[in-house]
Amino acid sequence: MVDIELAKAVAQALKRAQKKGALPHFELPETIPIERPKQGELGDFATPVCMQLARFARMAPVRIAEAVVQHLPELPFLASAEVAHPGFINFRLSESWLTAQVEEILAQPESFGSVQLGTGRVQVEFVSANPTGPLHMGSARNAALGDAIASLLEAAGYQVEREYYINDAGSRMQAFYETLYARYAQALGRDEPVPEEGYHGAYMVRLGEEIARECGPRFLKMPREEAIREIGALGLKKVIAQAKEDLALMGIHYDNWFSEQSLYTNGQFDRVMTLLRERGYLDFHDGAVWFKATLLGGPKDEVIVRSDGTPGYFASDIAYHYNKFIERGFDRVIDVWGADHQGHVPRMKAMMKALGLDPERLVIILYQLVTLKRRGEIVRLSKRTGDIITLREVVEEVGADAMRYFLLSRSADSQMDFDIELAKEQSEENPVYYIQYAHARICSILRHAKGMSFDDGDVSLLTSEPELALIRQMIRLPEVVRLAARQLAPHHLAYYAYELAAAFHAFYRDCRVVSSEPGDEAITKARLKLVSACRIVLARALGLMGMSAPEVM
RNA sequence: GCGCCCAUAGCUCAAUUGGAUAGAGUGCCGGACUUCGAAUCCGUUGGUUGCAGGUUCGAGUCCUGCUGGGCGCGCCA
Missing domain, CATH: 1.10.730.10 (Isoleucyl-tRNA Synthetase; Domain 1)
Structure with missing residues (x-):
């Protein structure tokens, strides 16, 4: 690329000038910064390097810049190189080039547009919402970001895989299953309460009705536990299929859908626990298994396996990333998370160290949450309480292209209001x-x-x-x-x-x-x-x- | 109380991670279709970059302390 060649040429010019005595000897910087001037009239590229060198050369920046320009090699794409106060060199591209x-x-x-920034296998894991209901707007931002990051990395020379992590193992899932069972039973006229910690949204009613319609009352004749398990499996399937469809509406497709449950059935969890125990990062007290994150810079030790014997979500995350890095051999992994998970990052970094991996290889992108509005009124995003506006509704109203552009046009760090009505009014x-x-x-x-x-x-x-x-x-x-x-x-x-x-x-x-x-x-x-x-x-x-x-x- | 993120034009946001005179859109006002698409273009208006210090050739960007907002701080995820 032109700027890289310019950087080389400037470095070469500095060396030449030193050799010829136009500049005193001093250590050259490792990289010569080349930037695009804010004001286009100044030129196509510029370097501020002479100002940085002034202290080492003990010369006025402008004098250094003059020496550089004089010793610049011939460049086919360059029309001019001019010194500007207080020490910039401005480069102009030739028209013929x-x-x-x-x-x-x-x-x-x-x-x-493709470049060779680097090589290697990179995994981008994004969305990965709990499969307990339809995707909402937070997931939409996650989806737009993750997919675009994956595309960018492909264009930058990496071998990229897009992955969706299905959280099908946690205690939240149990609440989902039990809620679904209750709604199913209610649909068939039985008085079955929705658990306190369950999901109270209207979509669960519809899902229960759907299963009642498709399967009839046969689950009511089973033992309760068995019925919950079977209905849960059906519901999970439906929710995942729905997520796939919704994301497809946004034009997003994955290479892999990875089941959290599989970490336990395929042995990753046992293997990583053995590894952590051997390395002395496990602790056992209060009936629970702890990860000694404090040994590795974490803020506190973390429970991996609860005192009731069930592994927590962090246990899954350790096994999952063991799987990503060690079993599947990704060079770099990018996880895209909502900012509400930000407290989880130090644990993950500690985990990387415990596995003997460079923490830099795991990059966690945090994006600030989306506040969804309708006619200026805030709409709650929580799935646990009441109604939500789904990703699908918004895609259908605003259109996939507009939605993606809007979600991408702000940096991940900035909070975002998404007013559907406004987006529609302004669509022209x-x-x-x-x-x-x-x-x-x-x-x-x-x-x-x-x-x-x-x-x-x-x-x-x-x-x-x-x-x-x-x-x-x-x-x-x-x-x-x-x-x-x-x-x-x-x-x-x-x-x-x-x-x-x-x-x-x-x-x-x-x-x-x-x-x-x-x-x-x-x-x-x-x-x-x-x-x-x-x-x-x-x-x-x-x-x-x-x-x-x-x-x- | 502690941690992370944010604060830039009336509004929504950029600013090449420390570079030159801080830029776009939107909004207001005015103008341009007899030729390839007016979903376009041109012009005008708009700033003590939240406040106070510090670091240096140079700060919206870095460091410290405030103010205000978002999100976390669980044997939930």
Whole structure:
């Protein structure tokens, strides 16, 4: 990438200048920072490195910068390198190189934007909501984030697997099963109370009725425990199927659905417990089994197996991550969690150390919770109490593309209000349509030019300001992918896509693409190449966010 | 009480993880269709980056202390 080559060139220039005595000898920094100036008029790239070096060189930053510029090697893409106060070097790309990038993009319609940030197998585990009811808006943010992060990492060169962890083993599940049994029995006219700790939402009534309708009263004739088990299994199946469907509505598909229960039936739990015991990280008191997290920087020791003999969710998490890293050999694992789980992070880091794994290999993305609103009124998200607005309802009302864009366009750290009514009212002014409209417009132009062959178009004719501005935006995609993949922050994509669309719309205003004027044939062909390339970049940016790139709207 | 996150234009949010004059959208006001899609474009308005210190060539960004909000602190998940 250009910035990497610039960094190398600057390092080389510093060395040369030192060798020739233009600069005193001092240790060169390991990496030369190259950035994009905030104000585009200053140039395409800049480095502030000379200001950082001033103290070591004991020279004015501007003088260092001058020396660097003088000793800069020839670079094919560079038009100019200028020193600016108080010590920046501003680089400008050559127009011929810029226009040539249009051909580069056209040559890689599927892969433009991909970078080689690293290699290895990465697992992204996301959503993983308790299978005790329909998915809600918190899960929607999780889904949008996780899926986009996975896509970004794929584009950054990693081998990625998307995984959904089904929490089908905990005590919450028992409450779900018992609630379902009660609702089933009620549907058949029997007076069966919903447990206090159970799930009181209306969806449980419907689920109970559904099973009553499909299976009839046969479970009422069984012993209670057995009936709960069988009904529970049916209910679990239905909830998972529903989650799969709901996520598919958002365009999200997983490589793997992993059962928590399987950790116990397949032996991972026993193996990891043996390992922890051998390493001295287990403690036994008060009838429970404890994980000595305090030995590893955790805030307190944690119960793994309760005094009644049942393993807690942390036990499962240890076994699960043992499975991820040691049995399946992922190089890196990314877990996407709601901020309400933030207290769990130190335990997980301690667990990594106990397993002898570098804690850095487990990255936990915490996103702040979504406050769902309807006409300005807050809607509660809890599944345990009463009614909820489901992910499905919102997708059906707002549309998958708009929902994804909205959920992605804020950094995970910021809290979010999602007002459904507002989202619907604003749908015409929504950035989603702005971006997609640019894509559809290009498709329309290409349809209009149908039959015209432009393979021989000469991109070097694309020298007007709006054309070059558009190309400048287009070639940013790889940088944005790299940045977003590094930070695991897809919101950069959302902003970028908007800016790219804006550059296209401005170009469209100023430059007629398909012209019937005599003598315009050459520029028409060149511009058809330009918009074709722009379409590729827009589609890729939208694709990475999981959004569609419509040809007509 | 302790921990994590947040506070930036009237509103919703960015700011390339310490760089140059803090930017978009939205809202208000005004303007542009006889040619490829007006779901578009152009212009105007908008700031003591919550407060007080500190670190340095340079701070919205880092450190300390406040204020205000969200989320946690269970043998729940």
